[in-house]
Amino acid sequence: xxxxxxxxxxxxxxxxxxxxxxxxxxxxxxxxxxxxxxxxxxxxxxxxxxxxxxxxxxxxxxxxxxxxxxxxxxxxxxxxxxxxxxxxxxxxxxxxxxxxxxxxxxxxxxxxxxxxxxxxxxxxxxxxxxxxxxxxxxxxxxxxxxxxxxxxxxxxxxxxxxxxxxxxxxxxxxxxxxxxxxxxxxxxxxxxxxxxxxxxxxxxxxxxxxxxxxxxxxxxxxxxxxxxxxxxxxxxxxxxxxxxxxxxxxxxxxxxxxxxxxxxxxxxxxxxxxxxxxx
Numbered sequence: 001x002x003x004x005x006x007x008x009x010x011x012x013x014x015x016x017x018x019x020x021x022x023x024x025x026x027x028x029x030x031x032x033x034x035x036x037x038x039x040x041x042x043x044x045x046x047x048x049x050x051x052x053x054x055x056x057x058x059x060x061x062x063x064x065x066x067x068x069x070x071x072x073x074x075x076x077x078x079x080x081x082x083x084x085x086x087x088x089x090x091x092x093x094x095x096x097x098x099x100x101x102x103x104x105x106x107x108x109x110x111x112x113x114x115x116x117x118x119x120x121x122x123x124x125x126x127x128x129x130x131x132x133x134x135x136x137x138x139x140x141x142x143x144x145x146x147x148x149x150x151x152x153x154x155x156x157x158x159x160x161x162x163x164x165x166x167x168x169x170x171x172x173x174x175x176x177x178x179x180x181x182x183x184x185x186x187x188x189x190x191x192x193x194x195x196x197x198x199x200x201x202x203x204x205x206x207x208x209x210x211x212x213x214x215x216x217x218x219x220x221x222x223x224x225x226x227x228x229x230x231x232x233x234x235x236x237x238x239x240x241x242x243x244x245x246x247x248x249x250x251x252x253x254x255x256x257x258x259x260x261x262x263x264x265x266x267x268x269x270x271x272x273x274x275x276x277x278x279x
Contacts, residue, residue: 106152108264114227115268117141121260122166131174131198133157133260138165146225146271149263154231154254155179155219156263158271167265171257172232173198180222181232185215192217192232192251202235202249209247211238217251224272 108116119141123134137143139162149156149169157177160170172179177194183205191204205211215235221228231254238249 114266116264117143117267118262118264119167120262125168126198126257129175129196131171131177131194131257132160133169133171133263135167135169135263135265136165137265138162138167140164142267143167143265144270146273148226148230148266148269148271150230150266151255151260151263153256154233155226156255156257156260158225159265169263172253173200173257178223179226179232180220181217182220182228183209183211183215183235184218185212186210189220189222190217198257200233200251200253202238202251203246205238205247205249207240207245207247211235211247211249213237224274226271227266227269 105118108114108118117137119135119137121133122136125132125134133156135149143159143162145159145162147159149158155172157169157171157174159167161168170177172192172194174194175196179192180189181192181202182189186205186209188206188209189204190202192200192202194200202217213235217232217234219226219228219230219232233251233253236250236252238247240247
């Protein structure tokens, strides 16, 4: 019986079991970790090297196609960005134009003594010799020669020429423009003239009148070219010379002529040319 237990086969199995148990014990105890690391490290390094070579090989053949795809996608995105930027600019312009038109409408509502036609500025002729703008309304819209043109700020000018669907406006800054005005504080009348430089000046103010800097000028209604009580500008400076009857001064207009985009034409005012009656 004992001989059967200690046969070579059983002894071999027992030795194998003891070796396995011993190895497991050493592994669990951490004694075999350096040996495993040392033996496995070459295989890990080899695997990493092979992986890097494979990725480089794959990128070599796939990168041209990927670059072409990226360039195409980049071009598409750039086009979309350009289109969105154009839409933003257009929306901003439309919003600004809507704000201007709303302001003009509000002005017309608060000044019901006049009838108005709103128009958009579509052209400019601003040179040392001419100070004009072109609007997109004409005789088909009921406009006539000589009608005054204003904004919510004040006086712009008057219609100088027109066709069926457009009109030319002579600005009060034009060298051939004259506007009869009244000084609001001083209570006297004067004459505002344009110039070749686009500046406007005040003339024909009696020399004995005490004029305040900053006094407001409004149309007087004299001369038959403009209705009364439209803002024109403010006095910046005044000067008088000896042995003259009138003072002169420089005027700051209330209208920003460089940024005009929309105006109102007063349609219920008929200008009168009284020059043949002036002695």
